[in-house]
Amino acid sequence: xxxxxxxxxxxxxxxxxxxxxxxxxxxxxxxxxxxxxxxxxxxxxxxxxxxxxxxxxxxxxxxxxxxxxxxxxxxxxxxxxxxxxxxxxxxxxxxxxxxxxxxxxxxxxxxxxxxxxxxxxxxxxxxxxxxxxxxxxxxxxxxxxxxxxxxxxxxxxxxxxxxxxxxxxxxxxxxxxxxxxxxxxxxxxxxxxxxxxxxxxxxxxxxxxxxxxxxxxxxxxxxxxxxxxxxxxxxxxxxxxxxxxxxxxxxxxxxxxxxxxxxxxxxxxxxxxxxxxxxxxxxxxxxxxxxxxxxxxxxxxxxxxxxxxxxxxxxxxxxxxxxxxxxxxxxxxxxxxxxxxxxxxxxxxxxxxxxxxxxxxxxxxxxxxxxxxxxxxxxxxxxxxxxxxxxxxxxxxxxxxxxxxxxxxxxxxxxxxxxxxxxxxxxxxxxxxxxxxxxxxxxxxxxxxxxxxxxxxxxxxxxxxxxxxxxxxxxxxxxxxxxxxxxxxxxxxxxx
Amino acid sequence: xxxxxxxxxxxxxxxxxxxxxxxxxxxxxxxxxxxxxxxxxxxxxxxxxxxxxxxxxxxxxxxxxxxxxxxxxxxxxxxxxxxxxxxxxxxxxxxxxxxxxxxxxxxxxxxxxxxxxxxxxxxxxxxxxxxxxxxxxxxxxxxxxxxxxxxxxxxxxxxxxxxxxxxxxxxxxxxxxxxxxxxxxxxxxxxxxxxxxxxxxxxxxxxxxxxxxxxxxxxxxxxxxxxxxxxxxxxxxxxxxxxxxxxxxxxxxxxxxxxxxxxxxxxxxxxxxxxxxxxxxxxxxxxxxxxxxxxxxxxxxxxxxxxxxxxxxxxxxxxxxxxxxxxxxxxxxxxxxxxxxxxxxxxxxxxxxxxxxxxxxxxxxxxxxxxxxxxxxxxxxxxxxxxxxxxxxxxxxxxxxxxxxxxxxxxxxxxxxxxxxxxxxxxxxxxxxxxxxxxxxxxxxxxxxxxxxxxxxxxxxxxxxxxxxxxxxxxxxxxxxxxxxxxxxxxxxxxxxxxxxxx
Numbered sequence: 001x002x003x004x005x006x007x008x009x010x011x012x013x014x015x016x017x018x019x020x021x022x023x024x025x026x027x028x029x030x031x032x033x034x035x036x037x038x039x040x041x042x043x044x045x046x047x048x049x050x051x052x053x054x055x056x057x058x059x060x061x062x063x064x065x066x067x068x069x070x071x072x073x074x075x076x077x078x079x080x081x082x083x084x085x086x087x088x089x090x091x092x093x094x095x096x097x098x099x100x101x102x103x104x105x106x107x108x109x110x111x112x113x114x115x116x117x118x119x120x121x122x123x124x125x126x127x128x129x130x131x132x133x134x135x136x137x138x139x140x141x142x143x144x145x146x147x148x149x150x151x152x153x154x155x156x157x158x159x160x161x162x163x164x165x166x167x168x169x170x171x172x173x174x175x176x177x178x179x180x181x182x183x184x185x186x187x188x189x190x191x192x193x194x195x196x197x198x199x200x201x202x203x204x205x206x207x208x209x210x211x212x213x214x215x216x217x218x219x220x221x222x223x224x225x226x227x228x229x230x231x232x233x234x235x236x237x238x239x240x241x242x243x244x245x246x247x248x249x250x251x252x253x254x255x256x257x258x259x260x261x262x263x264x265x266x267x268x269x270x271x272x273x274x275x276x277x278x279x280x281x282x283x284x285x286x287x288x289x290x291x292x293x294x295x296x297x298x299x300x301x302x303x304x305x306x307x308x309x310x311x312x313x314x315x316x317x318x319x320x321x322x323x324x325x326x327x328x329x330x331x332x333x334x335x336x337x338x339x340x341x342x343x344x345x346x347x348x349x350x351x352x353x354x355x356x357x358x359x360x361x362x363x364x365x366x367x368x369x370x371x372x373x374x375x376x377x378x379x380x381x382x383x384x385x386x387x388x389x390x391x392x393x394x395x396x397x398x399x400x401x402x403x404x405x406x407x408x409x410x411x412x413x414x415x416x417x418x419x420x421x422x423x424x425x426x427x428x429x430x431x432x433x434x435x436x437x438x439x440x441x442x443x444x445x446x447x448x449x450x451x452x453x454x455x456x457x458x459x460x461x462x463x464x465x466x467x468x469x470x471x472x473x474x475x476x477x478x479x480x481x482x483x484x485x486x487x488x489x490x491x492x493x494x495x496x
Numbered sequence: 497x498x499x500x501x502x503x504x505x506x507x508x509x510x511x512x513x514x515x516x517x518x519x520x521x522x523x524x525x526x527x528x529x530x531x532x533x534x535x536x537x538x539x540x541x542x543x544x545x546x547x548x549x550x551x552x553x554x555x556x557x558x559x560x561x562x563x564x565x566x567x568x569x570x571x572x573x574x575x576x577x578x579x580x581x582x583x584x585x586x587x588x589x590x591x592x593x594x595x596x597x598x599x600x601x602x603x604x605x606x607x608x609x610x611x612x613x614x615x616x617x618x619x620x621x622x623x624x625x626x627x628x629x630x631x632x633x634x635x636x637x638x639x640x641x642x643x644x645x646x647x648x649x650x651x652x653x654x655x656x657x658x659x660x661x662x663x664x665x666x667x668x669x670x671x672x673x674x675x676x677x678x679x680x681x682x683x684x685x686x687x688x689x690x691x692x693x694x695x696x697x698x699x700x701x702x703x704x705x706x707x708x709x710x711x712x713x714x715x716x717x718x719x720x721x722x723x724x725x726x727x728x729x730x731x732x733x734x735x736x737x738x739x740x741x742x743x744x745x746x747x748x749x750x751x752x753x754x755x756x757x758x759x760x761x762x763x764x765x766x767x768x769x770x771x772x773x774x775x776x777x778x779x780x781x782x783x784x785x786x787x788x789x790x791x792x793x794x795x796x797x798x799x800x801x802x803x804x805x806x807x808x809x810x811x812x813x814x815x816x817x818x819x820x821x822x823x824x825x826x827x828x829x830x831x832x833x834x835x836x837x838x839x840x841x842x843x844x845x846x847x848x849x850x851x852x853x854x855x856x857x858x859x860x861x862x863x864x865x866x867x868x869x870x871x872x873x874x875x876x877x878x879x880x881x882x883x884x885x886x887x888x889x890x891x892x893x894x895x896x897x898x899x900x901x902x903x904x905x906x907x908x909x910x911x912x913x914x915x916x917x918x919x920x921x922x923x924x925x926x927x928x929x930x931x932x933x934x935x936x937x938x939x940x941x942x943x944x945x946x947x948x949x950x951x952x953x954x955x956x957x958x959x960x961x962x963x964x965x966x967x968x969x970x971x972x973x974x975x976x977x978x979x980x981x982x983x984x985x986x987x988x989x990x991x992x993x994x995x996x997x998x999x
Contacts, residue, residue, distance in 0.1 A: 054729060068910075
């Protein structure tokens, strides 16, 4: 076989590797492509050679194919596998294949965010029906306390649930949600107890508060676990009852029935949430024959990490409830106009979810197609602006739709004076959208602090009524959007 | 004496050859106090081994999961822009001098990591910008795929994960024993830099080679792959250069070690060993001439070649049997199916049996007149030295440390060559006298060189020398270890089937 072996190879210059420029790399034309020569081997290993980052990578592949020093010496007359690999690295230019495209993690159905939007919006109908039923002097206080405590607790619960799901242990997530559901309920009960110690609270108001909390927590569990259908089931009696009650013009003989229908919703949400979480958790326990210690279930660090979410839930709840609570000039008490105006906002959260995904998908594409950081920053900011505008457009459309439907069903009598209130809510909606976006990118403290500051400002400027709300909302949006434009221009923020 | 043993993704969290070896060493060295430092994924891994009593502590360093917290990188700690730039340059520069700079930079990064937040600096926007700019400078007019923004972010994140061990406090021990090169040397280097602790790098499979083989499966574009594997190559080369002793489990590994800059005089081969009590001399051979194979059913074992060669054996010796012991690991079940289809295709279904998993692997060796290993890649396979200890003649492919294991007590053939494998099997099955002579010699060889006691006494010696601050006695270049140089294959000796060249 000596005729087949190469003469002593010319000294091979240390090839450039590891990202160094391979410009000088040229194909050495085979002097005479003989069967069994190195050329043939290059052909066989062409994929390895073209994507190799160093001759040693080819050496590894050769050895894996069964080539030993002895064998290559006999066959190719080179000193060893390494020398052969260097020769092959020199002969075959780098032409690496692109890796298989990664599955698009942000490809989700449009229906899910839309369904979420409806699910966020539907309880508003129940509130509107219930608001008239709660007659006590402190009904508003009870409602606010119930809302704020359950918002805060359910936001924290959602954070912990998603955290565990993200770690790839669905059973753990179920157990955390189940335990958190219990703890959250205890929290809402405690909050209601404290209120009833401080002010006069009627029994039905107390029950309403606890029911509100139960619904929020149960719905959170179901949404985190992706059981939207179960949540629809839970919402059905309350929403149907409330809708009929409102459409018929709040007939007093139906009050009792409406109460029963309204009460069914939180009970169902709670029951379904417990059923959905205890199934997996119980199964696991039977297998392992051991209960995890509470510290294994949830560390102190986890609980600490959930605090910003709880805080944001509290503040966001405050911002949403404030216009309802503060009333209108000359009409203290529940502002039902504001309550209805908040409906498009709740619905728009579905649009917000969709736009978050949209933004992610386009920025991910941008990351993979842009080579210069500055170009990336500019385009990412343009995408941010586009996402915000699309969200705003969706919210305007939803508002128009709600007004048209509500007017047609004679629930409201639209007046131009309601426009400022709607505008205030739109500013708030945009701010919530940017806050959610920032939270999705791991920035949780900034939205919390700015929204808290905005709430304080709204309370301080309550004498300006809706004008104050618009001004504070606009300011909040400018600050949040500016911060988001600053932060999301950095490429490394987008890699999760 | 305190030994820190460093593992990466193996003992005590996973089963496998390296874990068996770690457990054997620790249990065999009761006079030493072991501290385990384990590089793991997220830190949520559970130990699957019961730790021996002389393991005093177990430290896990999570490479993934949430990053180690540290003081925020600020002006006070000196933001390491210059350091980042030098790190990136040392990785993109393939010259030999860059290897030296890489070592210096790594040490400075360690100094920084002990007082600042290295993880935040490495994955922060400044690092991404520096890498992106460095790439832009080098990539002009090239036909290479241009690195994207995503490439820069991904590459820096990978480096950040790899370098997390630098942020942990160095281990306090007399000797640090790294069970495999690669990321495992980082904790050893920190101990060496801070306390001057001597380090041993053991090696089963060549870490870098395995990383390269895994390369095509990496989901990254070429620039990222080049930077990441370039980092690992620099790190492995540094590991070999900084280690007081390199203790591979076969001589075959030396080639890669020396290629990457290891000082040959520091290499001491310590062969894997088995406990002879677990593998007593097999008493009698099976009645029918039987070829036995034991292992996990995996493409790396090249069972296709084994089955094809057996078809040839079967033609000359219709009474011959082939028994395969073992099961496929998770995900490899289709390979087993493929092998079974091949058996049918070859028409040897009557003579071949897939026995599945067996609890006492020595029974698998006893079941054969000879034991065959047809792998295309091996380190220093336990199955060979176990079969030899049982007094079985082996036929193996010339990969990894197989030639060293078998020596002149069996036959070695080129991998992927059914004709040669069949020829070797027939030679042994037909010549009782030769087979029995080899069998006796195989047991004698295993008892002399491949016992666990042998491995332990060599580590005992290495630990004592290093802890006392003495260098190991020097060995003349070319020889490996003081008393084992004679077992290395000297040449294409007569014992090996002569290699012909196909074609």
